Structure formats: structure tokens, C-alpha cells
Amino acid sequence: MTNVRSATLDAVLTHSGSGSFQLPWEIGVFAEIFGTEHGRILPMVERVADPGATIEKAEASTCSPMVESVSGAHNHSRKLFLGHAVSTELGRVHPTxxxxxxxxxxxxxxxxxxxxxxxxxxxxxxxxxxxxxxxxxxxxxxxxxxxxxxxxxxxxxxxxxxxxxxxxxxxxxxxxxxxxxxxxxxxxxxxxxxxxxxxxxxxxxxxxxxxxxxxxxxxxxxxxxxxxxxxxxxxxxKQARALKVCELLDLENALTSHDYSAIDRFCIGCFLAAVYGRARLGDLRVIEGVLLDFTENQADSCGYLEVVSLSHKCSMASNRQGLRLHLVIPAKGIGPRCWGRDFVQVAKECGRDLDKISSGEPLLYMPDVHGGFSDVPAETATFTAWIAEILGTMPSFCGERITGHTAKHTLLEWMGKAGLDLDNQSLLGHHVLVGRNSALTYARDQQSSPVRKLEAMLSDVRLGVFLPDVSRSGMFAKNPKPLGIISLAPQDQPGESGQAEPSPVVSEVGESTADRVGLEAEWELPNASENMSEEMWYKQLADDDGGAFSDAPDDAIGxxxxxxxxxxxxxxxxxxxxxxxxxSDESLDEKVQACGALASSSRSDVGAECSVYQNRMTKKLHLLPRGSSSNKFVCGRLLDDKHREFVGGVMVASMKCISCHRGKPINDVGALCHALDAASKRRRTSGA
Ligand SMILES: [Zn+2]
Known part of the structure; x- marks a missing residue:
């Protein structure tokens, strides 16, 4: 604001000095209309004396309602996606x-x-x-x-x-x-x-x-x-944390809420699909399509969304056998509504019909600044950051960070607590059953019975019979309250109200069994395998790293x-x-190149009259004519510190700037001189 003020003052001062000559409206009859106070016919409009003071006054009078209206709009419909929008105009290279x-x-x-x-x-x-x-x-x-x-x-x-x-x-x-x-x-x-x-x-x-x-x-x-x-x-x-019941419920409710913009709600829908599909966020990174299989709305079920994942963690092994991972996602969660139908509605609102998603696409693209979808698929990290911010605005948010594995982990943890048998847990978590044919895991029909058990559990949660967030022995409520009541006031959860407070003896028993079921079902603990060979140990560790824990980047497919x-x-x-x-990745390539026999080799397709520069952000390769005096690339862009000289050879066609590679390399005086020099040198050597 001070800048504006001083700029205005400057402008006033520079222009006030120019009153020494007479302007047309200061002469004759015009002077009587437009001239100075004495002798004018028309009344004078109040003059601005001190621009600084006026601006301050204006600030006081106009700015505050403006701020209010902005924050009012903010409350009306949050635009959380803005913080995660990818800029599409950057022209970043996307190699195939x-x-x-x-x-x-x-x-x-x-x-x-x-x-x-x-x-x-x-x-x-x-x-x-x-x-x-x-x-x-x-x-x-x-x-x-x-x-x-x-x-x-x-x-x-x-x-x-x-x-x-x-x-x-x-x-x-x-x-x-x-x-x-x-x-x-x-x-x-x-x-x-x-x-x-x-x-x-x-x-x-x-x-x-x-x-x-x-x-x-x-x-x-x-x-x-x-x-x-x-x-x-x-x-x-660190083990990924599960969502609290009230958080999951809030996410479901937010699907129909106008507090969030459509694209933020679409993101919520995708996350719910991962939660109810017990999927890693990476499983939704490349899908074959979404199949909507809704039934009449019943108390316990209203059908399923089916997603075939092409990017799940074991896709290397299973694709080899021609197996696809079917995610059967119950469309009814723990809320009173059918979140699946709401998600379909939100998708329509966003212009991205779920059943029209084609094979090879991700379920979720990152947003652009206009609230539409960009062409950048949501990776686990960006997806997590986005949904974490949305979750952070919800009243029920417990403050604990969520990670990429939270989606998959939530229902698996609940199932562990509910005491579902291990085979069903493994199938629902898309884990290969120990000692069985892995085809079982991927067979779509194999999932129907476990999914029914899952729906029964969700129904128990909805009715308040099963309380996953309550300390272990109090998980099954003696006098259940339907979920709506619990969720609306998260601080009023039975666990904290003391209604279901366990006695110490029961607690110990409950703890040991629940722990065992919950943990062993999902992971083999590394130290349980003391006499394994070192290599096996590391192999397993590497598998774990991409798996169910939260400290490793979840990028097994990448x-x-x-x-x-x-x-x-x-x-x-x-x-x-x-x-x-x-x-760093280009310089890494260049460093490696410097270590070997190809250190001095250069690319064949770059002419001698240009040097190559790469934009650090977009990765585009531009050509700078040698001897250039204006520091402009052939395409007309200016060489600045966004660019670095590209001396390595690791590149593909889509990284080249098309206008640079088609244009004429002589675009200023310096380049012309250089080209003339080179030409005359050639002539001299050939003449001699
Ligand atoms: Zn260029």
C-alpha cells in the first residue's frame, strides 16, 4: 500500500509542475466554465489536497467491506484445489x-x-x-x-x-x-x-x-x-493411521455440501473410492474404467462401483499371468446417504462422467487454477496433500496427519478390530493368500463373500454397534446409538464420554487379540524371520517399503x-x-556421462551454429545461436536464469522446442557476425 501511495504522490508532483503554459480551456469562454475559482460560472468540485491522506481514507471506507465480501465468498464455497492446481500454461514436457x-x-x-x-x-x-x-x-x-x-x-x-x-x-x-x-x-x-x-x-x-x-x-x-x-x-x-469414523462420515457428507467446490468434492469422491475399495491411492493411478452397478437403495447396500486397476502394486506379477485387480467398492458407506451415487453426481457436475473414463486414464487428475482438470494425473503425494487439506477444514479432523496409506489402512484396521478372519481380510485387502494361488486374489467373484462381510461391518458402524475408534474392549457398544448422533458432535464420542469405558482386565485380553489379528493380517513383521538369508531379508524389506507403511514414498509403480x-x-x-x-536430474545424467567412455561425445542432431539450453522447469530444449548478441533463442524466448546449458545427450524428441528447431538460427546482429565469420573462414580454408 505504501508503494501505491508514493507512486500516486510522485505522479501528482510530476504533473503539477506543468501549469506554466495556458491550456485551451483556460482561455476565453472555456475559462469561465473550467477555469480557476474566481470568475467561473460552474461550481467547483472539491480538490484533492493530500493524496496520501485521501488514500488512507479510501482504504478505511472501501477496503473493509471488500475484505468481508471476499471472506464471505470463501466461506460460501472453499476453493481448496487452488493450492494444488498445476499450471498448464507452463508447457511442461510430458514424454510418452x-x-x-x-x-x-x-x-x-x-x-x-x-x-x-x-x-x-x-x-x-x-x-x-x-x-x-x-x-x-x-x-x-x-x-x-x-x-x-x-x-x-x-x-x-x-x-x-x-x-x-x-x-x-x-x-x-x-x-x-x-x-x-x-x-x-x-x-x-x-x-x-x-x-x-x-x-x-x-x-x-x-x-x-x-x-x-x-x-x-x-x-x-x-x-x-x-x-x-x-x-x-x-x-x-510408522504405521499409517486410520481415519476416524467421524472424519469418514464428514467426507461423505461433504460430497453433497456446497461448502466445497465441485472439483474438491470430486477429489473427496476419489478418496472415498480408495477407502471403501481398500485400495492404495496408487491403484487408482491407471485404471481400465469404472463400472457402475447400483441397485435399489436398501438399508445395507445400494450396489457397487467397480474399478479395474492397471497400476496396482503387484501389476508386474499379475499382468504377466493376465490377471487384473478388480476393486469392488461398496457404494454405501457408513453415512445415511449412498456416497457412490453422490460421487457420480459430483462427477457429472465436473464434466467427468465416471462411466466414460477410458482405459489408461487415472481416476483423478490434478486441478488447474480455473477449477477444471489438468492433464496431470494425481500421484500419491499430490493426491494426499490435496485430500489432507480438505480434511483439515472439517470440524471432525483430529489433527493427526494422514498419509497415502490411510485410505487402504482404514477399513483393514476396522476389520482387524472387528475380528474378521484372516482369509477374508487378505482378500479384502487384495493381499495374496499365503500358500494359495494368487489367482484367487484377483478373481472378481472371489470378492463377493468378503465384500458382503465388509458391508455387514459397515452397517454395524452405521448403527453404532461397532465403534472402531473406541479403545479396544469397548468397541462393541452395549447400547448402540445410530451414527448420525455420534458424528455430529465428535467430542461426544462414547469412548470419551466414559459410557463404554473398559475394565482393566477385559482391556488386556481385548488388546492382545485385536493387536494380533490387526497386525499379522497385513504385515509379516521383518524380525519374525531371523533365520532368513540376508538377501531374502532385504528383498522382503524392499517389498515392505512400497507396501503398508507410511515412511516410504508410495511409488512402487511410478x-x-x-x-x-x-x-x-x-x-x-x-x-x-x-x-x-x-x-539435479540432468546434472546427474551429465555427471554420469563424464564418468565413462561417452564423456566427450555430443548429440548428432544439433548443428554447429547453435548451443542447446534447457528450461529447468519445463525441460524444453531451446537453441541459442552461437555468438548471439541479444541472448534470444531461435524461437524468440529470452535466455534467463531459468535456463541452463544442456551438454548431456539424454533427451527425446518431445523435449525439443519446435519453433527453435524449425527456425533460422540467425536472429540478431551478433549471430549474423558469427555466421559471416564462420563462412569467410570456411572460404579462406577452402580457397587455400
Ligand atoms: Zn525455443
Whole structure:
């Protein structure tokens, strides 16, 4: 405000000095109408004396009602999506899955180039030209998910650049190398996952790319000792929390509430689908479609939404067997209404009919600033942040952070508390039954009986018979209250009112059984497997990490996470993890490139008359004419600090700026001089 004031003052001062000459309306008859006070016919309008004071007055008089009206609108319909909107006008590059695979092949080429002679694949492709080389690498990576590849690349890149910094060659992976690398990691205070990741990546390099490795390299006493120590000092994992009954109920109610904008309500609907479908948010990341199977509204059921997930955690294994994960989602939750129908209605309002979602799409796209959908799918992290903010505005919110696993965990925890048998729990949680054919888990019809049991439990919650939030022995109410009454006043829950307060003896019994059922059903605790081989142990641990716990990023599938730093899992340089997130993955590629035989090779398709710059945000590649004096790219954009020179070779076609690559590289005097110089030099050398 002070700026505006001083600007106004400045303007008044500069313009008040220009009264020395006579203007047309100060002469003759016009002066009588428009002129100064004496001798004018028309009455004078009050003049502004001190602009500062006036503005202050104006502020006092006009601003306060304005503020009020703004906050009034805010109350009327919150626009929470704004905080999560992705800007679409940025023009960020979205490579296709094929292009992403090509990028990964190019990156692993750089890894192999660290020492072509030291791997089966490297020796095979060393003398081929680049196209063929990349094609072979892509074949070798076949069937691995992009998420895995990105993770392994980050780990391998870290390994290779470390070796390069130590002036040694990491391949073949000998016991000495593995030992020193692990030692380096443990002294640089790397996290536990970085240590296990290093071993995983060495095994990946050996088994997938055929890098020569001493089979006993990872079994060396020092390596094993470092791992054992890290495991022992590992911080305990945090379990995802379940939603409270009143929170879930509020979410259901919000679907029809006008307090929230349509797109925020759509997000709520998607989250409820995950909760009632006992699904990870990632399961909704790529779906085959939504099937609406509603029945007449009954007390306990009003049908189902069926979603076929193409991106669930075990999609690698099950797709191989031709199995799809069917999520059968009860459309009636714990609220009085049928949330499924409400969700369909909200979807219509948003112009995104659920039954018209086509195969390969996510259930939820992130919003844009106008309240519509962008083309960016909701990843687990962004989805969670959005729904967490919505939940935070609800009166029932208990204040405890929710995580990506909360959706899946909520009903599983309730089922555990309700004492549902383990087989049913496993089926409902889409876990493969121990010792059974995994086809069972994926068979759609196999779910009908467990889902009926689930609906019975939901009905118990609705009727207030089963109270999942109450301390364990008081979970089944002696004189039930229907849910509507409990939820409207969250502080009035039976557990806190003392009505169902357990006696200590009962409490102990209830605790032990409920705990056992609840925990063992979902996870095998790692320390229950003392005599397992180290490798098995880590394999299982790695599985867990993507699984039911909250401390690991829930990105087991990682489709299309292009903009993510490949090394994000374990920060490339300890201590500087995500500060330069946008630039670190290219510089990582370039660092890796500098470590190998391809260090000095450049891209073939960039002409000598231009240098390449990359926009850190959008990843677009622009061409700057050499010798340019105006610092403008061929396409006309200005070179600024958003851009960095792109010296590596890891790129795909969709990253190129089309106008740059089509335009003429001479667009200013400097570039013209440079081009003329080059031309005359050529002429001189050819003439001589
Ligand atoms: Zn351009």
C-alpha cells in the first residue's frame, strides 16, 4: 500500500509542475466554465489536497467491506484445489511411456559406458552405432517398470560417480569396490535405505545388464557388517493411521455440501473410492474404467462401483499371468446417504462422467487454477496433500496427519478390530493368500463373500454397534446409538464420554487379540524371520517399503513420474536432497556421462551454429545461436536464469522446442557476425 501511495504522490508532483503554459480551456469562454475559482460560472468540485491522506481514507471506507465480501465468498464455497492446481500454461514436457523408456535406455547407456569392457551387454554393443546400442539396451531392460528403472538408475549413478571421484573404475564390481563404497556411504551418514539400495543396484547391474561382478562381493564381511549395523539402528517404521469414523462420515457428507467446490468434492469422491475399495491411492493411478452397478437403495447396500486397476502394486506379477485387480467398492458407506451415487453426481457436475473414463486414464487428475482438470494425473503425494487439506477444514479432523496409506489402512484396521478372519481380510485387502494361488486374489467373484462381510461391518458402524475408534474392549457398544448422533458432535464420542469405558482386565485380553489379528493380517513383521538369508531379508524389506507403511514414498509403480529426480530416493549429494530438484536430474545424467567412455561425445542432431539450453522447469530444449548478441533463442524466448546449458545427450524428441528447431538460427546482429565469420573462414580454408 505504501508503494501505491508514493507512486500516486510522485505522479501528482510530476504533473503539477506543468501549469506554466495556458491550456485551451483556460482561455476565453472555456475559462469561465473550467477555469480557476474566481470568475467561473460552474461550481467547483472539491480538490484533492493530500493524496496520501485521501488514500488512507479510501482504504478505511472501501477496503473493509471488500475484505468481508471476499471472506464471505470463501466461506460460501472453499476453493481448496487452488493450492494444488498445476499450471498448464507452463508447457511442461510430458514424454510418452515409450519416450520415457528411451530416456532410461540412454541413461543406462551412460552407466555401461563407465566401462564397456566390464559387462556382457557392454562388450556386445560397444562397437555398434548409437541407435542400435540404445535399441539393445532397451531390449535388455524389457519388462522392468519405469519406477524401478528410475530408482536403480539413481543408485547406480551415485555408485559410478563416486568411483569416478575416487579415480577408480567401479566395474567389474569386485569385493574391494563394494566394500569401499559401502564404507563411504556409512561414513557419509547415508540412510539405511541408501545402503540397501546400493546392494540392490549392484545386483540389478549384474543380473539385468550383465555387469561383471564377483559373486561374493556383497557377502564380504565388512559389507555385511555395515548392513547389519544399519539394520539394527534403523528407526522404527510408522504405521499409517486410520481415519476416524467421524472424519469418514464428514467426507461423505461433504460430497453433497456446497461448502466445497465441485472439483474438491470430486477429489473427496476419489478418496472415498480408495477407502471403501481398500485400495492404495496408487491403484487408482491407471485404471481400465469404472463400472457402475447400483441397485435399489436398501438399508445395507445400494450396489457397487467397480474399478479395474492397471497400476496396482503387484501389476508386474499379475499382468504377466493376465490377471487384473478388480476393486469392488461398496457404494454405501457408513453415512445415511449412498456416497457412490453422490460421487457420480459430483462427477457429472465436473464434466467427468465416471462411466466414460477410458482405459489408461487415472481416476483423478490434478486441478488447474480455473477449477477444471489438468492433464496431470494425481500421484500419491499430490493426491494426499490435496485430500489432507480438505480434511483439515472439517470440524471432525483430529489433527493427526494422514498419509497415502490411510485410505487402504482404514477399513483393514476396522476389520482387524472387528475380528474378521484372516482369509477374508487378505482378500479384502487384495493381499495374496499365503500358500494359495494368487489367482484367487484377483478373481472378481472371489470378492463377493468378503465384500458382503465388509458391508455387514459397515452397517454395524452405521448403527453404532461397532465403534472402531473406541479403545479396544469397548468397541462393541452395549447400547448402540445410530451414527448420525455420534458424528455430529465428535467430542461426544462414547469412548470419551466414559459410557463404554473398559475394565482393566477385559482391556488386556481385548488388546492382545485385536493387536494380533490387526497386525499379522497385513504385515509379516521383518524380525519374525531371523533365520532368513540376508538377501531374502532385504528383498522382503524392499517389498515392505512400497507396501503398508507410511515412511516410504508410495511409488512402487511410478508410471509417468517424469519430472521426478531419479536419485530422489537417496539424495545424490547427502544434505542437498531436493533443494535443486528441477536441475539435479540432468546434472546427474551429465555427471554420469563424464564418468565413462561417452564423456566427450555430443548429440548428432544439433548443428554447429547453435548451443542447446534447457528450461529447468519445463525441460524444453531451446537453441541459442552461437555468438548471439541479444541472448534470444531461435524461437524468440529470452535466455534467463531459468535456463541452463544442456551438454548431456539424454533427451527425446518431445523435449525439443519446435519453433527453435524449425527456425533460422540467425536472429540478431551478433549471430549474423558469427555466421559471416564462420563462412569467410570456411572460404579462406577452402580457397587455400
Ligand atoms: Zn525455443
Amino acid at each position: 511411456p515409450e519416450e520415457q523408456l528411451s530416456l532410461m535406455a540412454q541413461r543406462f547407456e551412460l552407466i555401461l559406458a563407465h566401462s564397456f569392457e566390464a559387462s556382457v551387454l557392454g562388450r556386445r554393443i560397444q562397437d555398434l552405432d548409437r541407435e542400435e546400442r540404445l535399441a539393445k539396451i532397451e531390449l535388455a531392460l524389457g519388462g522392468k517398470s519405469l519406477g524401478t528403472l528410475k530408482k536403480r538408475y539413481g543408485q547406480a549413478a551415485r555408485f559410478v560417480t563416486w568411483a569416478n571421484g575416487e579415480n577408480m573404475v567401479a566395474f567389474p564390481i569386485a569385493g574391494q569396490v563394494a566394500e569401499e563404497y559401502l564404507q563411504h556411504l556409512s561414513t557419509s551418514a547415508a540412510r539405511h535405505s541408501a545402503l540397501t539400495g546400493a546392494i540392490e543396484s549392484m545386483n540389478f547391474l549384474h543380473h539385468v545388464l550383465g555387469v561383471d561382478m564377483d559373486p561374493r562381493a556383497c557377502l564380504a564381511p565388512v559389507v555385511q557388517g555395515i548392513l547389519r549395523k544399519a539394520r539394527k539402528n534403523r528407526p522404527p517404521k 508410471l509417468g513420474v517424469f519430472d521426478k529426480d531419479p536419485a530422489a530416493e537417496d539424495s545424490f549429494e547427502p544434505g542437498s536432497s531436493s533443494s535443486s530438484e528441477s536441475s
